[in-house]
Structures are given as structure tokens and as C-alpha cells.
Amino acid sequence: MTGTVAPEETAGEVGRARLRKEDPRLLTGQTTWTDNVALPGMLYCAILRSPMAHARITRVDVSAAKDLPGVVDAFTGADLAGSWSTLPTAWAVSDDLATPPHLPLATDKVRYVGDGVAVVVAESRYAAADALEAIDVDYDPLPAVVDMAAAQADGAPLVHDDVPANRCFTYREDWGDYEATKQGAGVVTVTRRYVNQRVIPNAMEPRSVVASYVPATDELTLWTATQVPHFVRIFLALNTGWPEQKIRVIAPDVGGGFGSKLDVYAEEIIVPVLARRLGRPVKWTESRSEGYLATIHGRDLVQEAELTMTPDGDVLGLKVELTADMGAYLQLLTPSIPLLGRYMYPGIYRFGTHSFSCQGIFTTKTPTDAYRGAGRPEATYVIERLMDDAAAEIGMEPLEFRRRNWITDFPYTTVVGLEYDSGDYEAATAKAQEIFGYDALRAEQASRVERGDAVRLGIGISTYTEMCGLAPSRWLGRTGYVAGGWEAASVRILPTGHAEVVVGTSPHGQAHVTTFAQVASDALGIPFDDIDVLHGDTATAPIGLDTYGSRSLAVGGVAIMKAAGKVVDKARRVAAHLLEANPDDVEHVAGTFRVKGQPGTEKTIQELAFAAFAAHDLPEGLEPVLAADAVHDPDVFSYPHGTHLCAVEVDTETGFVTIRKYAAVDDVGTVVNPTVVEGQVHGGVAQGVAQALYEEAVYDADGNLTTGTMVDYLVPAAPDLPPWDVGRTETPSTTNPLGVKGVGETGTIASTPAVVNAVLDALRPLGVTGIDMPCSPERVWRAIQAARTGGAR
């Protein structure tokens, strides 16, 4: 099925553009961000961070800090070394993976600017900040390791003494014989080197951690601005030996994550350890510039890519060699991020062979980890740029080249063995072309070239897919991940007939409270307004694996369906008993249970909920209360796809790039709430465009982050971005009962190559054959100048 479902066409809640239940508190400031948590006797913690990229610590003296007014205590890394162990890395991606120790506070060496060295605890934020100035540290400087190529050279300084050549891991996987594809007559080989630059996630809420401790019982309540409260609970227990059942982790209102809060950070260990040690609540909140150092960065890969094709433009093989910057240490998922994309490099195309390799390199920079899309935007960037470059190589229209090579029949098993269950690339592309006005823009582009206009037009294409719904637990186990990928839900009908849905995912802007209530409403026949969704607290939602990888609806939504199904089945048994009928003869329609063919004999789900609560007259052996739990472990991934088209105007005299028009048509399967889906696409596209045009984390040769504040790092504001023209097609997934595919990451995955392809498309007539991100005015201008003087790459 293809086509847009208008809200009025749907009888149920799924498909309806419901306004969000989340909004009233957020709009009126009645929020519970972690930094809002204030407890009696609460102390403030501040962390002294290394100003050097690489140095031996020879002395740390906190005594002067302890003497300052308002300071309660201060500790070095050595003082607290017995309180914790190394921070976790959850994915053993290869047999040769090096996992050097990563303590919450450094003791022997600092390995990046921002590495924690000491901590102070004071009566106020200001006193804590002041006290950092009184800590005395002696460093014995070592050479910084900034460039990945230099990091591997003979005699290069080592970030970790026992990791030779700074190589964290190597990985290789081959499907078919790529080299053999070069042998055919007239085979065209296109070789490119792309750089996927380091970026800073910039969730608007800085990270914050508050710990409250009860000495008498050793109980800890930890509020943290995280996407993964369940992970934090487990890993805090493992890291410190704290009994897991004594730990309650709460992710209250969380102000964005984008992967940067999908982690277990040093501060999530340090703050509870301090609360336990001092017997008082402790708060830590990062400043933005502190976060630029101490919260993970994203991307940062060099991508060597090669494609073979027949002279007619039929793709044959694909080879990708990645070098990925780990930064100084491995955070929770660091080594797995470049590899998460390894099955996505072939994109939507019918390649016969694929050769993939990747190496991870340590440098003296902030660790990298998941950033919206996590490996899949990187893959899509390569394949979509390569498809444009290959089309240019043989002089074929790039959309035609894609159409010639994309998959048309489903299910389809790709070269890497993934089975794409459903999709319609032609339909999404046709719709995108229509919204975009493709032919008219192409005509304008040609006329500008013809008249030698100083402002050129470029059109960029990205026809992407992604693997969503992380993840089948068996697959995770095979690939070296420590946990599973299932998700949990509980559905309970309260005695008054209202319902609570408890979910193991943990939203931070995705509207789960609204969309999950819509799903539950249809399943239970209980009005949307009568349903609330509880999440983000390991005491109320004890079972869950949290939010990342476009999994919350595709995996967690199915768990809700399953739990609701159990509740309905139980209600049916109660109804059958009360109506003196066989359960098989009782049908459920929109919250009413009736005996088939016997009008008038009916019970509402609300009546049945009370009957099950009172339990005065239940069938023999049936437990009271209408409530059920379910856990869903997916068998396979889901595969949203779409076509994004971007038109840019490039001023060839200044190098300035302006987006003229951006059209996104995404097929994310069944849409629960079209407004929420559109919002996810808008924001995702903006983030991908930001990488293409504006953002880059830059380090100098000494390992200093020179883009260390929002003044120096360009997070785009409203004038920097255009309106988005968004459409969609709907091809329901065949592998889950909701038909959903996931939408959280699509925009970021699709948009980056669309924009860069557009810039290059504008510049190709000038002789420019390649450009890197961000396509800043300077970089674009230099590329034009280089082409003019014959130095085009």
C-alpha cells in the first residue's frame, strides 16, 4: 500500500494527528529537568578537568581547595580509585578489541582536554566552581595524538601504553569477491575518499546528575539526564559493586539526547559515590563548554570507498575501508558505532559483492560514541555520495542511475544478507520529485550554467534506507554485544476504568506518552484521554532497555500491543463468565465485549476492569486485576526508506551556500501520529544539514578543542535553515503487527549527502570534483579557486 492516510480516514487512534500529552508541563515551565531537582542539604559537585591533551599526572593537591569557605570536601582520582572500576564498554566488536582502563577520574595520565582529574563538593555551585581554582596539579606533558594517520605511524606517541600503533580494533567482512568484479570487460571503477567530520551532539539540556543516599539502608536514588536509565542502573551496580536492587535511577524530563545521553558517564559514577561517602545529596550539572569536552562527540571517520559498475551503469561491487576515531577512551558503544553501519553501505542497490573493513584508532580527543543514526548516517553518506560521483563518471543523470540500480521487488535479500521486507523506492521518489519540482529546477540549473551566472544551482539526491528497531537479541549476541535488544511493557486497567501503560523505553522529546497512548487506546478500546504512559524510572518501569536506534515504537510499541492483547484476552474471559458464554464466542470491538449474535449482552472493558478488581465473581483459576506484562524481542530489523531532494544556490564569488528548497519523502511504514512523524523528520533533517553545512569539532595540533563553546561551534539557528517540504508514502512493515519501521533517525541519515551532493552538483560545471564537510563558504570558495587553477581533486 502506498499513499498518505489523512487523519479523518482513520477510525481509530493510530494515524490521528493528536496533540501531545507532554506539552502542557513543558509549555508552562512545570518541568522536572534533572538540574531542577533540589533536595534538603544538597551539595554541588564540580570536576577539575585536564587542560592538556596528553600528560602524566605527577601530583594533585586538593588541600587548599578543602580550606575554602563553603567547600565540604575535595578528592583526587587516587583518593576515590577504590570506589569504582573502569567505565563500561558494552560491545566487544572484534577479538582484537583493546579496552584500556577508563576510570571516572584519571590517576596516572590524562588523555584528552577534559579528562577528569579531581572533584570538589561544596555548599553552592559557585563555591564549587571557585574551589577548582585552588586545586594544584603538576603535569608532565606528552605529545598530543590528534591525527589518525599520524597516530598509526612508527614511533607515534601512544595514548595507552599497551595499545600498539593506537589501534583499538580491526574488523573485516566480505560478501563475495569484490576484487573479481574489476575483471570484467569495460568495468568502471570509481574511487573516492570521504571525510565524515567530528561533530558535537548539542542536546539543548546539558547533562546533569543528582544522587540522594539513605545511609541506613544503602539506598540510592539517582536522577540523571539520560536516554538509558536501565543501563545506568546495571552498570553503576557492576562498576561499584553497589547492590543493584538498592539503586533507583530516574530519567525525569530529558532535554534531547541524539545519542549523547546513550551512555554511562564518569559523573554517573562519581556523583553517587560522593553522595554515599558524604551522606548528603549531591548534584553535578555541566556547563555547555564543559559538555563540549566531557560529553561524547559523534562521527569522525575517514571513509575510503570504491564502486565498480558496467559501462552501462549497472553496479557490481562495493568496497569500503573506514578509519574511525575513538577518541581517548571507549565509552559505552564507541567501537560499535562505525560498525553499526556496516550492513548499510550497499544502501538500496543491487550490489553483487561487498568488502567492508574498519579500524578504530585512539587519539587524545574526547571519546566518540552514538550520534543520531550511529553508523548509519555515515554509511548513507558514502553510498549516496558515491552514487552521485559514479553517475557523473559515466555521464548519467544521478536519479536515473539510482533508478537503474535500486531494488524493486520485496522481500529482497541484500548482498550482506539483510532481508528488506517491504518498500517502494519508485513511489517515494516520484512523490519527492513532484513536491520538489525536480524538472523545473533542473531546467533553471542548466540555464544558469549557460548564462554563466555567478550564483549556481545544484540539486542533491539521497535515496536512503536504514536498519531500525534495534535489535534482535540473537543478532546482538552474535556481534558481541553484552545485552539484548528486546523491550518491555505493562498495561493495567485501573479500577476506575482508566489505563496506565508502563514502558521500558525512555523518551527525551519523541512524544512516547502521546503515541503510545494512541497505540494502547486502539488495542484496549479505552479513550486516548483516559490513558497515561509511565516511563523513565527504574522503580515504576523496572524492566526495559531504553531509547535509541529508532526502536521505541518498532520494538517497544509491539510490546505494548502484546501486553494489551493479554489484557483483552483476560477481559474476554471475565466477560464470558459474567455473560455465561464461551470465551470463544465473545468478541471485542472498541472496548466492548459482546456475545456474537446476541445484541444487548455486553460488558465494557471498564466494567470488566472493576469486576476483575473486586474479584467477587471471577472464573475459576483466574487471577484478579486486569493487568499484563509483555516483552517483545524482534526477529528482524525494520527498514524505513525515502527520497530526499535538496536544491542549493552557491554564490561562486563568496562560496556561500543557501538551501533553496528541501523536499523529504519518507516511508516509515504505518504512521501512528503524522504530526509527530513530521516533527521527527524536520529535526532530523536539520541536524543532517547542520553537519553538511555548518558544524565541525576542530582540534589544534596540541589537542585543544578550538570549537569549545557555542560561539565557536555553529549550531544553526532559525535563519540558517529553510522550511522543510515533507511528504510520505506508507508501506507497512510486514515483520511487526503495527507495520511501523522507525523515524527517529531517518532525517539525519538522509539529509547530509543530499546537501553535499547538491553543493557538488552546482560546482561540477566549474571543474570541482570533490568537497568535504562542512561546506563552509571558505571551503567552497577554495574548491572553486583550486579548480580554476587546475588543482581540482
Added chain:
Amino acid sequence: MPETTTRGPLRVSVTVDGVAHTDEVEPRLLLVHYLRDRLGKVGTVVGCDTSNCGACTVHVDGHSAKSCTMLAVQADGHDVTTIEGMADGSGWHPLQTAFHENHALQCGYCTPGMIMAAADLLKHNPDPSDDEIRDGLEGNLCRCTGYHNIVKAVRAAAESADAAGAPSATTEAGAAS
């Protein structure tokens, strides 16, 4: 104005969301920390340390101001409105309604500042074009929405104020100034 060289606590008298407060504060205390940590007005949030993100935007005597870039003592004798004071007895401010109806927020962290900045924008330009809205909100960053629906919401609020015959979607404090 208090002397900038003074180190000891200074007395400030500030009206916040219609309630008068008098406190002794450190001269260096930022207004946003005074609001949050002293008064418990945690609806106003901090998103950066360089005055770029605008998450902390409030109104001081009806004009938008980044409360991370003002000292509490600079608010002495002035009237501060935060997001918590935008709704009145009859319901939400038109911008709050418009943000809700147009899905102009996702995580919601930038939203208080965005609404306060937008209210100031509409006060000065009751019928802005989309480009004028984008330029007017230049000092407020959002990472979730891509701004599309924020622009839509501000335009909707402007139109609803027009439809209601009101001069603009001003705040009470703004109207009083």
C-alpha cells in the same frame, strides 16, 4: 546600580511573575541562578554559557533578556516575567497555545526561552513574515524541531492575536511597560 567593586552580599528587590522578592545576593550571582536556585523558578533553564542558546530568556520590564547574561543585582527594582508567568487566569498565552497546536516543541528544553523571545518579537512586530520570525529568533537555539514548526507557531499566534482584535500577543508585563 550597585557598585561593581562591592564583594559582600547586596540586597535586591525584584518582582518575579507578579510576586515581590527581596533577597541578599552575591554581586556575581546570575539572574538565572537567582531565579532557579533561590526562588525555585525552575521553568527558566540554562542551555549554554556564552549567551548563544537563549534557553534562559525572560522578560525584564517587558523586554526579552537572557537571564544568564544579567546579574541578579541588575534586576534590582525591575519586573521580571518568566515562562511560569505567561499564562493568566483565563488560560495559556496565545504563544503557548500556538506552540502546542503546531507541534513546535519536542524535548521542550528550549521552549520557555523560545516563547519569551517570540513574545518580544511579536510585541515589536505584530505581523511578521516567516523570514522576520526566523531573524527575530536568531538568538534562540533548538536542536529538535528544525525550527519549521516554531516559525509556524509564531505566525499562528500572531494571526490569532489579530483575529481576537488584540494589538499583539504581548505579555502582561509587556503590555504594562
